Amino acid sequence: MWNPAVETMPREQLRELQLQRLKETVRRAYEKVPFYREKFKAIGLEPGDIKSLDDLARLPFTFKDDLRNNYPFGLFAAPLKEIVRIHASSGTTGKPTVVGYTREDIATWAEVVARTLGSVNTTPDDVVQVAYGYGLFTGGLGLHYGAEKLGATVIPISGGNTKRQIMLMQDFGTTVLCCTPSYALYIAEVLRESGIPRESLRLRAGLFGAEPWSENMRREIEEKLKIDAIDIYGLSEIIGPGVASECLCKNGLHICEDHFIPEIIDPATGKVLPPGEQGELVFTTITKQGFPVIRYRTRDISRLIDEPCPCGRTHIRMARVTGRTDDMLIIRGVNVFPTQIESVLLSIGQTEPHYLLVVDREKSLDTLEVWVEVSEALFRDEVKGLEELERRIHDEIESVLGISVKVKLVEPKTIQRSEGKAKRVWDKRDLLK
């Protein structure tokens, strides 16, 4: 554990700390950011009205569109001369969302990422390979600063160039790998194809995040790479990686509650849901100086787990993200998350599936094709064997989702490999607009 005093802080004390920091943040946002001041005024709310943590629910939500509409620096609560770093999203769905960090924010960020690394007992003796992308994306530099703060040896290799990643893992004795879970599987695949013995690696743990993944995928990665694979969570709007991470109990991600207050809401009504119920994750930052956000709608689907964790950390946990409200596919009225289909494929194949969901519309009816690469483990020399495989995938998806899909078996490497976030969906319906 990186910071036991805080990570095991009694909840009552933690709540007091949260309230004090929430009050400061609301005041800061009100005083420094016209956007927040106007929103508060519109509902007749003043910073002084926040008297308990329950008052959080009175505050208005902040949406990704609010960030876009205030592009680039409109939501900054500090002048640019105090901002020492800027990160931004790729902007694939519009203008990028831009976030700024003061020197203090960078220190906070390093602290929470050090806790994330501490979740797998990382110490200064560890060699941490950061294979998240560096640059405007928060993954690379986020893990980097956390690992440095902790005192580990950092390999800032960024994403891509998999053969080289493996070579450095061997030569530098990497013990902890940080990347997206789909890239971890790809590394495992290249490792196997290259015939490099696992024993030539010192790898013992992996911190995987930036995309939703399943429990089956964890098993797959752990088996192939012979490591502990844990789920980490973060987003640039809140701070980047470090918002939450699993401990080795691997049963939910502890949220750094002394810096971020989580809520789960019904995405349709905005109503706050009690712990245990699934809904959209909402965060309020309570220590950020440069870019505080109040009740940010993450679009990530999760639930909060408030039962005590055997690891001793008192901070509340969030269940692994099962999807996003906006990558959720609606096929003939049924909500479909790519991870649900991934789970089915993993349970059938006992091997990592490379798959693609192709959504189309025929005569105003949605169709979903599931393309699955035929690995050697799945391949049968007989047509009826492969047809059985197709039928099994079809039937199991139908029993999980309640809709019938077309299964298409494709050759290896048909589906584009990802060195970052895996692209699991090809929605042709968008092209019809």
Add this chain to the structure above:
Amino acid sequence: MAVKQVSVFLENKSGRLAAVTRLLAEKGINIRALAIADTSDFGILRLIVDQPDKAYQALKEGGFTVSATEVLAVAVPDRPGGLAPALSALEAAGINIEYLYAFVAQCANQALVLLKVNDTARAIAALTKAGFKVPEPEEVYAI
């Protein structure tokens, strides 16, 4: 003795079969016999080649999904009624045939039939007992 057949998964799209044959040509592998089982979406290419292990490795490295499958070869006379008694012998022994394909040897008046059955060892015994020649794998690869 079982003959090593190399099976390849192919999507039904143009150029895939050509890619396999090109790859084998590059490696100097000679195809002795081949057959394709297909559906509307995919096909399974089955190959008997002179160097099955090398072919398997080359195709695997070439990014294809391949498997090495055991089949058996039986020589039957190349004339009307040549095949029927061989299949009758298998039927009598209660052996199921998953699939078969044949090629006619240039020399001698015989055809070679390749069979995938549910029990290769028992099938060989039944055919041998019925008086059919079951060539050694090396003979098949070298034909």
